[in-house]
Amino acid sequence: MREARTTCPYCGVGCGVLASVEEERIVEVQGDPTHPANFGRLCVKGSALHETLGSQGRLTQPRVDGVEVDWETALATVAERLTAVRDRHGSQALAAYLSGQLLTEDYYVANKLFKGFLGTPHLDTNSRLCMASAVAAHKRAFGADAVPCSYEDLEEAELVVLVGSNLAWNHPVLYQRLKVAKQRNPLLRVVVIDPRVTDTCEIADLYLGLKPGSDARLFTGLLAWMAERNRLDRVYLEAHAQGIEEALAAAREQDASVEAIAADCDVDAERLETFFYWFATHLHVVTLFSQGVNQSSSGTDKGNAIINCHLAGGKIGLPGAGPFSITGQPNAMGGREVGGLANQLAAHMDYDTPGARDRVTRFWATERLVPCLPEAPGHKAVALFEAIERGEVQALWIMATNPAVSLPRADRVRAALAKCPLVIVSECMADADLLACADIVLPASSWSEKDGTVTNSERCISRQRGLLPPPGEARHDWWIVCEVARRLGFGEAFDYAHPCEIFDEHARLSGFENGEGPGESPRLFDISGLAGLDRGAYDALAPIQWPVNAAAPHGTARLFTDGRFATPDGRARLLPVRPRPPAQALDAARPLRLNTGRIRDQWHTMTRTGRAPRLMNHRAEPFIEVAPEDAAEWGVEEQALARLTGAGGHYVGRVRVSRGQRRGEVFVPMHWSGHFSGSARMGELLEAHLDPFSGQPESKHGAVSLEPLPLDWEATLLVADDLGVAETTWCDESRYWARIPLADCQRWQLAGDEPGACAGMEKVERDWLAWLEARLPVAPTLWCSDPASGRLRAAGVDERGRLRWWFMSGPPRELPNLAWLAERFGEAARSEGVTAAQRRRLLAGCDDGAANQGPVVCSCHQVGQRAILGAIREGDDSVEALGARLACGTQCGSCIPELKSLIEEEKAHAGAEPTEVTAVA
Numbered sequence: 007m008r009e010a011r012t013t014c015p016y017c018g019v020g021c022g023v024l025a026s027v028e029e030e031r032i033v034e035v036q037g038d039p040t041h042p043a044n045f046g047r048l049c050v051k052g053s054a055l056h057e058t059l060g061s062q063g064r065l066t067q068p069r070v071d072g073v074e075v076d077w078e079t080a081l082a083t084v085a086e087r088l089t090a091v092r093d094r095h096g097s098q099a100l101a102a103y104l105s106g107q108l109l110t111e112d113y114y115v116a117n118k119l120f121k122g123f124l125g126t127p128h129l130d131t132n133s134r135l136c137m138a139s140a141v142a143a144h145k146r147a148f149g150a151d152a153v154p155c156s157y158e159d160l161e162e163a164e165l166v167v168l169v170g171s172n173l174a175w176n177h178p179v180l181y182q183r184l185k186v187a188k189q190r191n192p193l194l195r196v197v198v199i200d201p202r203v204t205d206t207c208e209i210a211d212l213y214l215g216l217k218p219g220s221d222a223r224l225f226t227g228l229l230a231w232m233a234e235r236n237r238l239d240r241v242y243l244e245a246h247a248q249g250i251e252e253a254l255a256a257a258r259e260q261d262a263s264v265e266a267i268a269a270d271c272d273v274d275a276e277r278l279e280t281f282f283y284w285f286a287t288h289l290h291v292v293t294l295f296s297q298g299v300n301q302s303s304s305g306t307d308k309g310n311a312i313i314n315c316h317l318a319g320g321k322i323g324l325p326g327a328g329p330f331s332i333t334g335q336p337n338a339m340g341g342r343e344v345g346g347l348a349n350q351l352a353a354h355m356d357y358d359t360p361g362a363r364d365r366v367t368r369f370w371a372t373e374r375l376v377p378c379l380p381e382a383p384g385h386k387a388v389a390l391f392e393a394i395e396r397g398e399v400q401a402l403w404i405m406a407t408n409p410a411v412s413l414p415r416a417d418r419v420r421a422a423l424a425k426c427p428l429v430i431v432s433e434c435m436a437d438a439d440l441l442a443c444a445d446i447v448l449p450a451s452s453w454s455e456k457d458g459t460v461t462n463s464e465r466c467i468s469r470q471r472g473l474l475p476p477p478g479e480a481r482h483d484w485w486i487v488c489e490v491a492r493r494l495g496f497g498e499a500f501d502y503a504h505p506c507e508i509f510d511e512h513a514r515l516s517g518f519e520n521g522e523g524p525g526e527s528p529r530l531f532d533i534s535g536l537a538g539l540d541r542g543a544y545d546a547l548a549p550i551q552w553p554v555n556a557a558a559p560h561g562t563a564r565l566f567t568d569g570r571f572a573t574p575d576g577r578a579r580l581l582p583v584r585p586r587p588p589a590q591a592l593d594a595a596r597p598l599r600l601n602t603g604r605i606r607d608q609w610h611t612m613t614r615t616g617r618a619p620r621l622m623n624h625r626a627e628p629f630i631e632v633a634p635e636d637a638a639e640w641g642v643e644e645q646a647l648a649r650l651t652g653a654g655g656h657y658v659g660r661v662r663v664s665r666g667q668r669r670g671e672v673f674v675p676m677h678w679s680g681h682f683s684g685s686a687r688m689g690e691l692l693e694a695h696l697d698p699f700s701g702q703p704e705s706k707h708g709a710v711s712l713e714p715l716p717l718d719w720e721a722t723l724l725v726a727d728d729l730g731v732a733e734t735t736w737c738d739e740s741r742y743w744a745r746i747p748l749a750d751c752q753r754w755q756l757a758g759d760e761p762g763a764c765a766g767m768e769k770v771e772r773d774w775l776a777w778l779e780a781r782l783p784v785a786p787t788l789w790c791s792d793p794a795s796g797r798l799r800a801a802g803v804d805e806r807g808r809l810r811w812w813f814m815s816g817p818p819r820e821l822p823n824l825a826w827l828a829e830r831f832g833e834a835a836r837s838e839g840v841t842a843a844q845r846r847r848l849l850a851g852c853d854d855g856a857a858n859q860g861p862v863v864c865s866c867h868q869v870g871q872r873a874i875l876g877a878i879r880e881g882d883d884s885v886e887a888l889g890a891r892l893a894c895g896t897q898c899g900s901c902i903p904e905l906k907s908l909i910e911e912e913k914a915h916a917g918a919e920p921t922e923v924t925a926v927a
């Protein structure tokens with residue numbers, strides 16, 4: 007067995023991972039205690055990385071027009087068809103759509119090929135959907151896309167403000183660092199500003215549950231409050247910034263009284279003034295903001311409103327001080343470094359950087375090849391797909407992302423892809439639903455196979471090392487791009503044998519003529535100190551924060567410590583911000599405000615996390631979170647199915663009634679694609695309203711209606727993985743379906759009209775049994791029905807005594823604990839039959855005396871809600887006591903807020919019997 011260091015491929019924290027590899031298989035992962043991002047911690051997603059691996063379900067062979075081909079045929083076809091489109095329609099008809107899941111080296115060569123040698127500006131990335139507004143805000147204020155802070159600033163701060171960030175679920179390891187810092191420093195205060203009461207509020211000293219979209223009003227109000235009470239740092243402003251008077255004038259255009267601001271934000275005035283006072287009177291303040299700020303039609307202004315307050319108070323460039331944008335993806339920042347956005351060129355140069363186009367042209371030129379860089383920026387993400395819809399873009403290459411789920415008007419995106427003459431998709435998973443839109447499919451490597459670098463939210467560059475060979479014919483993205491470039495005639499410019507050579511070129515470009523133009527300030531992104539690394543040094547590269555150059559050979563933890571910025575005069579800019587409401591207006595037809603976001607145990611469209619069954623336990627189905635008052639008003643019930651209707655379609659999920667949800671607002675997760683559910687793509691609910699500066703869509707402020715989903719029946723079907731049944735059989739017949747992977751079987755939640763609409767036991771039994779027999783290769787072996795409820799349970803056991811499927815009609819709240827059944831399917835996968843005693847218990851779904859543990863709360867140790875409630879009632883009324891008894895909360899810590907909630911609820915309802923799960927014997 008060997009141990010290898012790499013990085014986690016999920017959120018922007020960029021945790022180091024220590025992987026144990028045995029016989030070409032990763033058998034265990036743990037946090038890397040030497041990595042400065044996590045110091046050995048991992049969240050539940052990172053801890054389950056090794057469970058998401060394996061060749062099963064992977065793309066292993068290129069396909070052209072639906073036919074498997076060899077690589078030579080695929081690469082030649084890509085080159086021929088791209089050339090044909092360019093010859094017929096020009097370079098502007100070509101485009102690429104990339105992903106923060108790519109490594110920096112992949113990004114670099116893709117940007118170089120499309121912008122440099124194919125000459126199209128239309129290369130953008132899914133980072134446009136999460137971080138583009140922060141990028142624009144940084145550039146307007148600082149002159150560069152530069153995050154000034156480090157994670158250690160959270161530990162050095164006196165006050166940490168979390169805005170639009172559910173840190174506990176979306177960046178759990180960073181949340182744990184902050185939590186520990188708060189325990190060590192009782193004077194550290196935490197403020198959470200978010201429309202929803204989330205698990206992050208567990209460590210909050212002050213919570214402001216503001217109205218969605220009112221962030222800018224809150225922070226312009228803070229700026230005016232600071233000025234009114236002489237809390238501006240006039241010395242800092244005079245020496246290092248400009249624009250304060252214009253910013254203040256804009257802030258004062260609306261009533262700047264605390265009462266007026268509180269009314270506009272719908273928060274308590276006294277609590278708001280407390281926050282204003284804390285911010286103004288502390289110097290070491292970190293404001294950490296994320297998608298809740300960025301995903302808005304005024305996201306850039308919101309970012310600048312936050313930055314204005316830090317500049318005005320001199321709260322930047324110091325330990326424990328600064329505005330801190332935390333990215334959503336592992337390499338969103340790396341993609342920005344190499345020009346992965348449509349308005350960039352490379353190395354933090356863009357189209358309006360003086361001399362940048364000529365500089366990049368000369369750097370990329372070879373003896374016989376001269377790049378033909380575009381003269382102006384290209385289409386940003388949403389505009390790109392609108393251009394495809396209009397027929398202006400005729401060829402699109404998509405890498406490692408699924409815009410048909412994540413973009414607004416998702417069905418419209420699918421329709422645009424369907425009419426695009428050439429769609430090339432580089433993907434690692436065979437079941438990605440975007441593949442149905444592809445003319446050419448290229449099998450790509452995935453985490454544990456990819457070899458290169460990523461840059462996390464604190465500008466830290468880390469190595470993601472290849473630990474296993476890609477399965478079948480899968481290849482690295484950088485290799486695929488370079489091979490296509492060779493067949494296009496650009497081989498001389500793409501003659502790389504290893505990613506270290508790409509990284510070296512990237513590093514050299516970052517320092518090339520950096521700051522040498524007339525009146526030009528040095529570009530902050532400069533890693534020229536890492537140029538010239540050979541393979542050994544590249545492989546051994548330790549995490550390091552940029553800039554890395556002659557002036558900072560060991561990296562740079564904190565920017566702007568000298569008060570000098572990347573603007574022509576070296577001074578930061580305060581921007582006048584005029585708050586605007588969300589662009590998606592509520593009306594009688596769509597009266598509820600929609601919020602979207604991530605959940606704790608899943609990542610993006612679940613192509614990886616969906617392969618780890620324990621990660622499906624916490625939130626197994628798509629859901630709609632509503633306030634109790636709204637549930638009553640709209641006639642929806644806890645755990646019942648309901649339907650949202652939005653701008654472009656519908657979303658169906660299970661209702662979760664939450665007192666942490668503001669009235670008049672609903673929340674849905676972003677993760678479910680057509681592979682996991684039939685009607686749960688949140689992109690269908692959103693209008694394509696964009697921030698005018700960043701082009702980022704307004705994903706946090708939709709407008710929807712809510713209603714119960716009319717149903718006659720619900721059912722649960724468990725099917726062995728190796729049974730070989732076409733899933734479309736029952737999906738096409740159901741008004742709602744959700745697929746939930748278990749260890750050796752697939753769980754299907756189904757709901758619809760027939761056959762359950764019939765009355766009386768006999769007809770229910772006959773119809774369901776006939777339905778099962780017609781759709782499953784193993785006939786019903788065992789069944790029973792309940793005349794009182796009209797319920798049926800059945801199971802299929804083959805001639806070898808192996809459990810092949812299990813069925814229950816009725817809502818999922820009546821399910822037994824499925825862990826015991828999953829074990830039976832595991833035995834079947836090992837060709838073992840069920841025993842006579844087990845066979846007698848199959849329809850009950852549990853062994854004699856087996857406890858139903860209820861919904862899983864702790865994914866790391868698979869601890870259910872019933873077990874936790876039982877322990878609390880026996881006296882374990884603290885997180886520590888529960889951990890000692892059940893181990894919950896002792897690994898990644900992500901479930902600790904939920905454990906505390908259960909403790910508080912149980913104290914409030916002492917002696918009440920649990921009602922959240924109903925076991926059926």
